[in-house]
Amino acid sequence: MANHGIIILCAILWLFDSANTPVKCSNNKTDSLALLSFKAAIDDDPRGALNSWNESVDFCSWKGILCGSRHHTRVVSINMMSQGLVGYLSPHIALGLSKNKLSGTISPFVGNLKRLVLLSLANCGLQGEIPQVLVHLQSLELINLDENSLTGAIPPGLYNISTFSIFSVRSNQLRGTIPRDLGFSFPKSRHLDLGDNQFSGVLPASLSNASMLEIINLSDSIGNLSSDLSYLSVGRNEVHGSIPSDIENLVGLTRLIISDNNLEGPISFAFGKLTRLQELYLDTNRFANLLPSSLGNLSLLNHIYLQKNNIHGSTPQSLSNCTNLLTLDLSHNNLIDSIPQEILMISTISISFNLAYTHLQGFIPNFLSSCASLQWLHLEANSLDGEIPRQLNELRGLQDLDLSRNKLSGPIPRFLSELLLVNLNLSFNRLQGEVPMLGVFQNRTAVSVDGNNELCGGIADLKLPPCSSQNSKKKYVPTVLKVLIPMVAALVICFTLSVYFCLFVCRRRRRSRDTLSSMPSFEGQFLRLSYADLLKATNGFSEANLIGAGRHGSVYKGILDDGQTLVAVKVLSLHVKGASKSFISECNTLRVVRHRNLLKLLSICQSTDFQGSDFKALVYKYMSNGSLEKCLHQNRQQQGGQDEKTSNLTMIQRLNIAIDIASVLEYLHCGTDSSIVHGDLKPSNILLDDDMTAHVGDFGLAKVMSSISSEFPTHDGSSTGIKGTIGYVPPEYGMSTIVSPQGDVYGYGILLLEMFTNVRTTDDYVLKEHTGLNNYVNSALPNAVMEIVDPLILSEIQGERTMKRDCMNSVLSIGVACSMESPNDRMSITNVVNQLCKIRTTYLLPS
Structure with a gap:
């Protein structure tokens, strides 16, 4: 710097090592070493201005150096003006001017300090724009311009300085967009703060490349976002404080996710203005106090997640106005009192109702039964007492029930064995008496009754003591009845014996007539098998031969008298409502259809057992490889709290199975005189034989329709609720009793997506984040498909040609096209068969 004077006012000197990292030492030692470094860099000092700079002399007495007593002998000025x-x-000399009253603009002169490493001008009252000349400071590692009144855009060249470890311009009035390649420009950045400005646009995906980032602040004013914004998610971050009140300006929101943060305080903003909101996720925060009454204004709400907060007290009465609510989760809060009546007035909750870990007391209310289509009810870990109310029997769609860790008493109701439960937890209560042995109680992995010391019986795997006359059912009989009961019993026995034979004969005659009138004619094409034959074939319908159970019956493996024919015997549970109707429906359907991929019916048995009770069974050809459900999900194991999603099906096997199933649907819908709707397409109803050929079974909900139409056909069904399995039932079935071939196409689409992703329709994160398997897959199309496919397929096609990976993309696109919300938008089943066959041909081409 020939013939130029230097003056730096209000300076703080820094000492750097060879890596330009600040060295910590005492303040005056730091200043002394920094000044000596400055002296060493001067090549020529013609006037001897630096002669006084002697290491052995106090630097505050050096010529041109001014120290301030206020700063304990720190250097506050270096004046080498006109010294040549x-x-x-x-x-080793650096600008540190924060928290001064400089005002004005940033001087362009700073741009001449080409080797400057740190520039701090925070909170100095500066105005105007950031000078363009700062882009020349290519050695900068820190820039701090926080808390000024700077305007305009950040010079683009500043974003190209790759040496930054700290870049902070928080709390100004800066505008513009954040560059898309910011993450690549700042590879060493540890601290990036652009918050509290007026930036617009999208957050750059390249930020994921800045792997050294420790602190990032990009906050804008949420209220300034577009009122047309429909989806806002800031979940799974470390956001703290309270919800900004101006979020109420986003009146177009349909989905709001603020889960998994550190937000606290009352939920106080005006929810009532977000009238289009359908999904609200506030779970896993620190919200406290009562819920706002404005929640009741959100009549379109489908899903509310408020679990894992500190909400206490009663819920607002207005919540009952949420007449479209499907999911409500208030678990892990402090409701303390009984189950709020305001919640129980919402009869539309059909997916999930969770009040676990909320310190509830009192009885389980009867009016829970108003949620007739509810699938998932969790009330565990409370202080509920009394008996399990019989009214829960009306929850015919219930699949998961958890009442564990309460104070419930009395017997286990028999109706629980009639529900379609796949998971039942009654553990750690005070239940008494005999455990049922039907329905869900036949599966040890699906039911838990641990911690109920007065239970007995049940299947052997439960390892409960056998029931005796004393512990199977406790009887509390008044003294007077102890005398009357034996007398009345004797009279009843005599009367019963006198008429039993007559009634038995009449009943057998009537049953013979009923059989002839209701039994479909199969023209002698089946084996003739009696109750005794089936009893022998299944070893007395033993538990060891049980291979499956459903709502309307149980399926047993059997071997006929010839010692070679393996069969699957479906025994109807005639005490269950709808079982006889299911039997007739299946017979009527299978009487008129023939297809290689239909489960082959070998015989029908309609008779009486050895006690004179009605007995009905369907006998099928045994499928050695079990159900598609088993092949897809049998290896899902809990490891460290996570599901291990694996299967044993290759890509080509899945394609073959998918084509087999689609071929059956095409035949049912278009290949007979009448259109036949299966009505319950799901993995457990697809059976696989020795060579993995798929066979569609279980026609208990099938409908034979008189005509085929691309529009909704009329149907005079008498059902008052959804028929089928939740997750595979099309949305239109929830609003009408009309069924159609397009409904089967929807179920097939969901089934196809499940086959190639190995994700169940009931997985929590699918419901929570995407409201369905089809939305989950659709959000990954077309570029992120490899992130959601079954890991087995991923390993199979890894490294293969792009064409094979495109096959995967095409299959999932078909699944989404089949499961469109509107029936008329769904792909035709004939087109599905043709497209899948083309995909299979392409996939088999040599690499």
Whole structure:
């Protein structure tokens, strides 16, 4: 710097090592070493201005150096003006001017300090724009311009300085967009703060490349976002404080996710203005106090997640106005009192109702039964007492029930064995008496009754003591009845014996007539098998031969008298409502259809057992490889709290199975005189034989229709609720009793997506984040498909040609096209068969 004077006011000197990292030492020692470094960089000092700079002399007495007593002998000024110095400004001298009253604009002169490493001008009252000349400071590692009144855009060249570890311009009035390649421009950045400005646009995906980032702040004013914004998610971050009140300006929101943060305080903003909101996720925060009454204004709400907060007290009465609510989760809060009546007035909750871990007391209310289509009810870990109310029997769609860790008493109701439960937890209560042995109680992995010391019986795997006359059912009989009961019993026995034979004969005659009138004619094409034959074939319908159970019956493996024919015997549970109707429906359907991929019916048995009770069974050809459900999900194991999603099906096997199933649907819908709707397409109803050929079974909900139409056909069904399995039932079935071939196409689409992703329709994150398997897959199309496919397929096609990976993309696109919300938008089943066959041909081409 020949013939130039230097003056730096209000300076703080820094000492750097060879890596330009600040060295910690005492303040005056730091200043002394920094000044000596400055002296060493000067090549020529013609006037001897630096002669006084002697290491053995106090630097505050050096010529041109001014120290301030207020700063304990720190250097506050270096004045070398007009001394004719020649050389370089040492990098050990740095600008630290924060928290001063400089005002004005940033001087363009700063741009001449080409070797400057740190520039701090925070909270100095500066205005105007950031000078363009700062882009010349290519050695900058820190820039801090926080808390000023700077305007305009950040010079683009500043984003190209790759040496930054700290870049902070928080709390100004800066505008513009954040560059898309910011993450690549700042690879060493540890601290990036652009918050509290007026930036617009999208957050750059390249930020994921800045792997050294420790602190990032990009906050804008949420209220300034577009009122047309429909989806806002800031979940799974470390956001703290309270919800900004101006979020109420986003009146177009249909989905709001603020889960998994550190937000606290009352939920106080005006929810009532977000009238289009359908999904609200506030779970896993620190919200406290009562829920706002404005929640009741959100009549379109489908899903509310408020679990894992500190909400206490009663819920607002207005919540009952949420007449479209499907899911409500208030678990892990402090409701303390009984189950709020305001919640129980919402009869539309059909997916999930969770009040676990909320300190509830009192009885389980009867009016829970108003949610007739509810699938998932969790009330565990409370202080509920009394008996399990019989009214829960009306929850015919219930699949998961958890009443564990309460104070419930009395017997286990028999109706629980009639529900379609796949998971039942009654553990750690005070239940008494005999455990049922039907329905869900036949599966040890699906039921838990641990911690109920007065239970007995049940299947052997439960390892409960056998029931005796004393512990199977406790009887509390008044003294007077102890005398009357034996007398009345004797009279009843005599009367019963006198008429039993007559009634038995009449009943057998009537049953013979009924059989002839209701039994479909199969023209002698089946084996003739009696109750005794089936009893022998299944070893007395033993539990060891049980291979499956459903709502209307149980399926047993059997071997006929010839010692070679393996069969699957479906025994109807005639005490269950709808079982006889299911039997007739299946017979009527299978009487008129023939297809290689239909489960082959070998015989029908309609008779009486050895006690004179009605007995009905369907006998099928045994499928050695079990159900598609088993092949897809049998290896899902809990490891560290996570499901291990694996299967044993290759890509080509899945394609073959998918084509087999689609071929059956095409035949049912278009290949007979009448259109036949299966009505319950799901993995457990697809059976696989020795060579993995798929066979569609279980026609208990099938409908034979008189005509085929691309529009909704009329149907005079008498059902008052959804028929089928939740997750595979099309949305239109929830609003009408009309069924159609397009409904089967929807179920097939969901089934196809499940086959190739190995994700169940009931997986929590699918419901929570995407409201369905089809939306989950659709959000990954077309670029993120490899992130959601079954890991087995991923390993199979890894490294293969792009064409094979495109096959995967095409299959999932078909699944989404089949499961469109509107029936008329769904792909035709004939087109599905043709497209899948083309995909299979392409996939088999040599690499």
